[in-house]
Amino acid sequence: MKIDGVPSRTIWLQPDGWSVGILDQTALPHVVKRLTLKTVEDAAHAIKAMQVRGAPLIGVTAAYGVALAMRADPSDTALDGALVFLAEQRPTAVNLRWALNDLRERLAPLASKERAAAAYARAAEIAEDDIETCRRIGVNGLRLIEEIAKNKRGEPLNILTHCNAGWLACVDWGTATSPIYHAHDAGIPVHVWVDETRPRGQGAALTAFELLHHGVPHTLIADNAGGHLMQKGDVDLVIVGTDRVTACGDVANKIGTYLKALAAHDNRVPFYVALPYSTIDWNVEQGADIPIEERSADEVLRVAGRLSDGAIATVAISAEGTPARNPAFDVTPARLVTGLITERGLCTASREGLLSLYPERKSVAA
Amino acid sequence: MKIDGVPSRTIWLQPDGWSVGILDQTALPHVVKRLTLKTVEDAAHAIKAMQVRGAPLIGVTAAYGVALAMRADPSDTALDGALVFLAEQRPTAVNLRWALNDLRERLAPLASKERAAAAYARAAEIAEDDIETCRRIGVNGLRLIEEIAKNKRGEPLNILTHCNAGWLACVDWGTATSPIYHAHDAGIPVHVWVDETRPRGQGAALTAFELLHHGVPHTLIADNAGGHLMQKGDVDLVIVGTDRVTACGDVANKIGTYLKALAAHDNRVPFYVALPYSTIDWNVEQGADIPIEERSADEVLRVAGRLSDGAIATVAISAEGTPARNPAFDVTPARLVTGLITERGLCTASREGLLSLYPERKSVAA
Numbered sequence: 001m002k003i004d005g006v007p008s009r010t011i012w013l014q015p016d017g018w019s020v021g022i023l024d025q026t027a028l029p030h031v032v033k034r035l036t037l038k039t040v041e042d043a044a045h046a047i048k049a050m051q052v053r054g055a056p057l058i059g060v061t062a063a064y065g066v067a068l069a070m071r072a073d074p075s076d077t078a079l080d081g082a083l084v085f086l087a088e089q090r091p092t093a094v095n096l097r098w099a100l101n102d103l104r105e106r107l108a109p110l111a112s113k114e115r116a117a118a119a120y121a122r123a124a125e126i127a128e129d130d131i132e133t134c135r136r137i138g139v140n141g142l143r144l145i146e147e148i149a150k151n152k153r154g155e156p157l158n159i160l161t162h163c164n165a166g167w168l169a170c171v172d173w174g175t176a177t178s179p180i181y182h183a184h185d186a187g188i189p190v191h192v193w194v195d196e197t198r199p200r201g202q203g204a205a206l207t208a209f210e211l212l213h214h215g216v217p218h219t220l221i222a223d224n225a226g227g228h229l230m231q232k233g234d235v236d237l238v239i240v241g242t243d244r245v246t247a248c249g250d251v252a253n254k255i256g257t258y259l260k261a262l263a264a265h266d267n268r269v270p271f272y273v274a275l276p277y278s279t280i281d282w283n284v285e286q287g288a289d290i291p292i293e294e295r296s297a298d299e300v301l302r303v304a305g306r307l308s309d310g311a312i313a314t315v316a317i318s319a320e321g322t323p324a325r326n327p328a329f330d331v332t333p334a335r336l337v338t339g340l341i342t343e344r345g346l347c348t349a350s351r352e353g354l355l356s357l358y359p360e361r362k363s364v365a366a
Numbered sequence: 367m368k369i370d371g372v373p374s375r376t377i378w379l380q381p382d383g384w385s386v387g388i389l390d391q392t393a394l395p396h397v398v399k400r401l402t403l404k405t406v407e408d409a410a411h412a413i414k415a416m417q418v419r420g421a422p423l424i425g426v427t428a429a430y431g432v433a434l435a436m437r438a439d440p441s442d443t444a445l446d447g448a449l450v451f452l453a454e455q456r457p458t459a460v461n462l463r464w465a466l467n468d469l470r471e472r473l474a475p476l477a478s479k480e481r482a483a484a485a486y487a488r489a490a491e492i493a494e495d496d497i498e499t500c501r502r503i504g505v506n507g508l509r510l511i512e513e514i515a516k517n518k519r520g521e522p523l524n525i526l527t528h529c530n531a532g533w534l535a536c537v538d539w540g541t542a543t544s545p546i547y548h549a550h551d552a553g554i555p556v557h558v559w560v561d562e563t564r565p566r567g568q569g570a571a572l573t574a575f576e577l578l579h580h581g582v583p584h585t586l587i588a589d590n591a592g593g594h595l596m597q598k599g600d601v602d603l604v605i606v607g608t609d610r611v612t613a614c615g616d617v618a619n620k621i622g623t624y625l626k627a628l629a630a631h632d633n634r635v636p637f638y639v640a641l642p643y644s645t646i647d648w649n650v651e652q653g654a655d656i657p658i659e660e661r662s663a664d665e666v667l668r669v670a671g672r673l674s675d676g677a678i679a680t681v682a683i684s685a686e687g688t689p690a691r692n693p694a695f696d697v698t699p700a701r702l703v704t705g706l707i708t709e710r711g712l713c714t715a716s717r718e719g720l721l722s723l724y725p726e727r728k729s730v731a732a
Contacts (some may be wrong), residue, residue, distance in 0.1 A: 015433060030682075030685070138696075163521025172708045196564065198562065198564060198588040205685075207687075208684045217691050218689070219690060220688050221691055222564040223588070223590050223691075224622025227625040227696060228697075254590075255594060256593070258590070258597070259625040262593065262628040263625055283524070292594070300562070300588055301586065304683075309510040313679060313681055316672040317570040317571060317670075318570040318574045318575070319574060321396075321578055322578060323584070324586040324587065325585050325586075326588070330590075330591075330593060331597065
């Protein structure tokens with residue numbers, strides 16, 4: 001999508017044909033800063049320091065990290081070393097492990113002189129796959145938006161979203177944002193309510209940044225405000241992303257999603273979850289079985305932002321000595337989810353719905 | 367309640383018998399700063415600059431402001447001038463107008479030399495009335511907590527609260543916090559989940575400060591977290607305050623209250639609202655008829671706090687040019703409210719419930 005009017009991606013191969021460009025997401029939303037990764041160490045640092053974030057983007061970065069390692073030294077030792085080194089940067093990132101395993105399987109059997117080219121090719125393929133998956137989510141979500149827009153008689157359609165399931169978490173398009181970008185680009189008037197998403201503020205920092213730069217009308221709100229806006233009839237549709245969907249359609253997503261789903265249900269606002277196939281966890285049945293990551297209390301106690309002189313700083317919002325808790329995700333039960341939007345189409349949040357789109361999983365999920 | 371172990375109030379008559387002490391709430395939670403009001407201008411500034419806040423406290427401060435004015439000049443002209451001057455500091459504060467009208471009625475008929483003493487006496491009486499009302503809310507809420515605590519077998523009872531309906535908004539005790547302080551002081555183990563309450567962060571800044579200083583176990587959480595904690599069985603009771611309760615029991619309170627009420631309902635967690643009689647608006651039937659104040663977008667776009675060097679600063683959390691909306695309150699429908707706690711006892715959130723405690727309103731509310 002666009003930054004300062006220029007079509008952009010979160011990661012790309014530089015014109016030199018081997019170094020890798022990334023958008024430094026730790027500088028967002030205050031500064032647009034692009035970095036060049038030239039070594040596997042650069043790639044590892046980008047992952048660990050969260051210069052890149054979001055499951056798909058972490059996977060692509062890891063794949064390019066392996067490519068950079070193979071360019072420097074394509075030996076078995078170097079390959080094993082790079083895989084272990086990259087994996088330990090974010091120990092719980094499923095997509096990171098998936099990408100590294102994929103690279104291992106492809107590169108290990110090859111002659112060492114073929115490995116770098118194969119790694120670059122595969123990294124590019126993973127990136128293009130992600131873009132295509134996100135694009136299809138957008139096309140499928142667009143149909144839903146077109147349907148709902150019919151009732152608006154040309155008035156802007158108000159879509160609420162939570163956290164950042166946007167292109168900054170992917171390579172392009174995003175998941176929850178892809179239908180929104182497709183609708184906007186197709187000339188359907190849309191307006192997005194952007195939840196701040198405390199404690200890390202990804203809505204305020206990233207989603208609002210994305211929409212501002214791509215020119216999509218939007219308004220930042222406190223996480224507390226969504227229910228009231230729904231009561232007032234000011235929300236036509238909710239679309240959020242997800243970190244994991246269980247086999248029966250329960251949705252784990254950023255903390256606070258459940259509260260918005262309750263409000264949507266109470267006010268008969270359609271509540272949709274956008275996701276790629278890779279987010280479906282066919283091995284977990286109930287959302288209650290998903291372990292919820294507890295993050296640092298510091299994220300609750302402090303807020304980072306831009307001082308009036310442009311410097312970045314962190315302020316403490318409570319008295320010294322205040323204890324805090326920081327569960328990072330919650331689970332929205334399937335009964336509150338109107339539907340799922342995937343790269344294959346729309347379905348209900350249920351085993352039947354998911355299997356209607358992914359019939360090949362019937363034997364596994366039975 | 368206590369600050370640094372010392373029993374404190376938000377406003378008090380100084381030992382000199384005429385000047386008025388206040389706790390400067392704009393410095394909280396980072397610095398405990400006490401100020402002395404010596405003139406009606408001082409009192410007006412305290413109200414306008416929100417050095418005092420919360421309906422009851424604003425009313426008491428205004429009453430003392432009239433007393434200070436009468437001490438300087440008890441003429442009719444000075445009285446009228448002080449009343450008009452104080453009223454315009456917070457044009458929408460109902461309690462401010464109520465206190466000033468009360469003072470006008472009492473002082474206008476008096477000889478000028480009697481006015482200062484009468485104003486001081488009435489200001490003290492309004493303060494003591496508020497303390498007694500809050501104390502009774504606490505005693506009534508304590509019975510509820512005792513009842514629920516029976517199921518906890520000595521484990522701490524987890525109470526979630528939103529915003530600051532604490533003693534800092536009153537003179538002492540608070541409304542939603544009064545049952546909590548009474549339970550804690552009675553030796554019942556309680557633990558409070560404190561909602562941050564974006565955008566102004568009164569939970570993080572004020573409620574957490576209160577509980578820390580009074581020694582009540584508590585944990586600050588993002589506004590997004592309460593639903594998840596309820597799903598996990600970690601909340602036994604919700605108690606919030608309110609800005610206005612309608613004749614049929616709908617509750618207007620700080621934005622985000624409605625979302626917590628939905629989650630409490632979905633998880634069968636008792637949801638109570640603590641209030642003094644003065645908060646009941648017998649003239650408004652439905653919560654949907656309550657106008658919702660829209661505050662400055664800046665409160666959403668920026669967060670104030672303490673830098674690592676102790677200085678107070680404000681940081682912008684989103685890209686420059688991000689638009690924001692800031693509805694300050696929402697309405698929780700009576701169907702989601704388990705009960706109301708008032709100075710007269712507990713009742714259901716309904717016309718029948720309210721009239722059972724306030725039978726003298728039957729003719730008005732019929």
